[in-house]
Every structure is written in C-alpha cells, then in structure tokens.
Amino acid sequence: MLFVGMIDFTKLDYLKVGNNRQRRAYELITKQRFFEKMDFYSPILAGTVPIEIDIEGSDLDIIFELDFRFEEDFLEDLMFSKFIPNDRDIKVEYPIINGEKCIIINFILEDFPIEIFGQNKPTCKQNAYLHMIAEHKILQEKGEDFKQKIIELKKKGIKTEPAFGILLGLENPYEDLLKM
Structure with a gap:
C-alpha cells in the first residue's frame, strides 16, 4: 500500500511486487504464516531488503x-511457528542496547540469513524501523545513483548507517538518521 511515495512497511504486501529477493522473502514469510503466528509481538521486516539496498548475504531483519x-x-x-529450524546453527544473544535488554536470534532458513530482534518497545519506535524509514525517504529524494553508491559501499563491507553517513556527511549516522 503506497502513501504519497511511501510504502507501508508494517505490512508485507509491497514485497509481492518488489525485486526477486523481496518476492522470495515474501514467499518464505507467508508460506510459514510467520507474521500471522507471531502477530501478538507486532513483527515488522526492517533492514535493507525492504528498501532494496541489500547485497548478497544480507539478512532478513525481523523486529518484534x-x-x-x-x-x-x-x-x-x-x-512453535516452525520458522526457526531445529538445528545447531542458531545463535542467541542478549545485548544491552542504549541501556535496554534485547534479544537477537540468528539462523538460516531456505538460504536466507534471518535475524530476529526483540526489544521492549513498539516495533514502529525501534531504531531499526526508524532508520529504515529515514533511509527510504533519503533514497527516494536522492535517486538511483545515490542508491547504487550505498550498495557499493555496503559491498566494501561498510554497514548501512555508516554508508549513509559517508555519503551525507553525517557525524554520527546512527543518531543523525533518527533526526531526519
């Protein structure tokens, strides 16, 4: 669903008409009925895949x-959702981010690296979501050349927010993107 050039990232419908990787992500998530089963936790797909700046090996970031x-x-x-495979390749961490306890679960499902991030905060107020929204707006304003420069920086191993920071001259991209 589009809102004046913006995508409603709280729903997955936009992935159906996206690029190949977005359509594969949509198929994987909907086939498992994962968001339906986990609806109580307000899941949102965040990160680079929704805004088409993912590179090979980029994970599906699902926030809760x-x-x-x-x-x-x-x-x-x-x-119970059967989304997480029952194998040894699951990594669980409990970092403290900005003074708040979080959970991060990483695993591979059908060749997709998955990162699940849970925080005691509404998903629409989590930094991963807010960064994605700000980055999407910037990509819309700056156009395809800017987008390709972000992707090239990411291919060189630079994380997403620092890549935006480099191109936009941001001193602290993690904080500055939240102000945009």
Missing part, C-alpha cells in the same frame, strides 16, 4: 516488541 517478563513465551511461540 517483546516484554521480557514473557520471554519464554516468545521463544516458545517462535519455535
């Missing part, structure tokens, strides 16, 4: 709102 008092329920729901 998670009250850590119910962390065990969340993990059970994830396992």
Whole structure:
C-alpha cells in the first residue's frame, strides 16, 4: 500500500511486487504464516531488503516488541511457528542496547540469513524501523545513483548507517538518521 511515495512497511504486501529477493522473502514469510503466528509481538521486516539496498548475504531483519517478563513465551511461540529450524546453527544473544535488554536470534532458513530482534518497545519506535524509514525517504529524494553508491559501499563491507553517513556527511549516522 503506497502513501504519497511511501510504502507501508508494517505490512508485507509491497514485497509481492518488489525485486526477486523481496518476492522470495515474501514467499518464505507467508508460506510459514510467520507474521500471522507471531502477530501478538507486532513483527515488522526492517533492514535493507525492504528498501532494496541489500547485497548478497544480507539478512532478513525481523523486529518484534517483546516484554521480557514473557520471554519464554516468545521463544516458545517462535519455535512453535516452525520458522526457526531445529538445528545447531542458531545463535542467541542478549545485548544491552542504549541501556535496554534485547534479544537477537540468528539462523538460516531456505538460504536466507534471518535475524530476529526483540526489544521492549513498539516495533514502529525501534531504531531499526526508524532508520529504515529515514533511509527510504533519503533514497527516494536522492535517486538511483545515490542508491547504487550505498550498495557499493555496503559491498566494501561498510554497514548501512555508516554508508549513509559517508555519503551525507553525517557525524554520527546512527543518531543523525533518527533526526531526519
């Protein structure tokens, strides 16, 4: 669904008509009915795939709102969703980001690297979502050449926010993108 040149990233419909990787992501997520099964946690696909600046090896970043008092329920729901494979290649971390406990779960599903990020904050207020929205607006304003420069920087190993920072002359891209 489009809103004056903007995509409603809280829904997955835009992926159906996207590039090949976006359509594959849509098929994977909808085939598993993953967002339906995990709806209670307000999942959103964030990161580079939705805004078409992903490179080979880029993961699907799925963010969740998670009250850590119910962390065990969340993990059970994830396992019940059958989205997470039952193998040894699952990595779980509990970083503290900006003073807040988070959970990050990484695994591979059907050749897609997946990163699940849970934080006790509404998904539309999480930095991953806010950065993606700001980056999408910038990409819309700056055009295809700018987009290709971002992709080239990413291919050189530069992360997304620093790549935007380099091209836009931002001193602290993680903070400055939130102000845009």
